[in-house]
Amino acid sequence: MRQAVKVTEDIWFLGSSDRRLSKFENCHPVPNGISYNSYLILDEKTVLLDTVDRSIVSVFLENLEFLLDGRPLDYLVINHMEPDHTATLRDVLIRHPETIVVGTAKAHTLLHQFFDINLQGKTMQVKENDTLSSGKHTLRFIMAPMVHWPEVMVSYDEREKLLFSADAFGSFGALNGNLFVDQIRYGDAEVAELRRYYSNIVGKYGMQVQALLNKAAGLEIEMICPLHGPIWRSPKKIQWLIETYSKWATYRPEDHEVVIFYASIYGGTENAAEILANALGERKVKNIRMYDVSVTDVSYLVGEAFRASHLVFASSSYNNDLFPEMERLFLDLKAHNLQNRTVALIENGSWAPAAGRKMNELLASMKNWKLLTDALTIRSCAKEEQREALLSLADLLAASIEEADMH
């Protein structure tokens, strides 16, 4: 049965959520589910903006046919060709052979890579600032290449001052009846899912996100409709969202705080991490967070690294190398282009510690990472000497946080 709801006078939401999916992109856990958003403008002409993932195809098609109520679907705008938004595109076009498919040149290329389908005479290729009128509404297309994929554009509804933002401003998490951020108690947990989505999905493309933010700055925006997660509409929330995105896109931390990531087999490294954390607490460092990298999925760790200014990595050595989960974390942070962080390293090894050397090598290949001091070495378990060294490291970290707070 249909479940579509109104967004504005004549714009409808016809997406839905998947709460069964284990990993989004078969990669990132989504314990709170994920929504796939699609929007329909019912004007003199009808315009569908993006389709949805395969998992919600039935209700999506039911929503579409109910809302069209026998009218033709005049246009389908593809802001993003990734299958989480286009797996059901053919299902729509089979039912609506009349539809003109609107997208960038690259989107049309990708469409034909994903689908063996003949759209001759039924495509419209658009570029920067091209417009499409449906009657009362005019959509202006703004290119956003690599704000996830190369073919991405966003569509600005001039009448509603509404931005259909593709993956930008999207979030992990199902929608639970409240479509709008201002209807949700939007706290730390929700921000964390917004950040985890940003950092893992678009974090790598900070430059391109900045380019999109610069273009958006020239638009009056009263509503942002992303392809995942809730819709943004109150001016204060939109301002916060854009400011936060601008921090992430420039790889500036949100909080002058410490996150300790540790990898430990038998507890020696973990013990060192705890000693350090307690010493930081004693030095009035607030909101310290600790993660066992073997326990917490790396997508959460990436989100935390995008949030905090000071990162401590403590790792056992493993087969003359770094512990595998710790290496994965470093490779992910590097892949997502994270920059401008202050770092401290702790290595552990029982016969030939290798973790420190490996972490130093990885750090050297990352941009603007400041190592506070040489890696601290533990041999199996911390002794009094290492305890002293951990306290000194806590002094350095606490001073560095205080300095960051003053600027």
Ligand SMILES: Cc1cc2nc3c(=O)[nH]c(=O)nc-3n(C[C@H](O)[C@H](O)[C@H](O)COP(=O)(O)O)c2cc1C
């Ligand atoms: C499979 C395996 C491989 C290891 N490889 C190394 C190594 O290459 N060099 C080294 O010094 N210690 C190595 N170790 C020892 C661990 O690094 C050591 O037990 C650990 O650092 C102690 O800290 P933990 O209690 O936090 O695990 C290895 C341990 C295991 C289980």
Ligand SMILES: [Fe+2]
């Ligand atoms: Fe995407």
Ligand SMILES: [Fe+2]
């Ligand atoms: Fe997406």
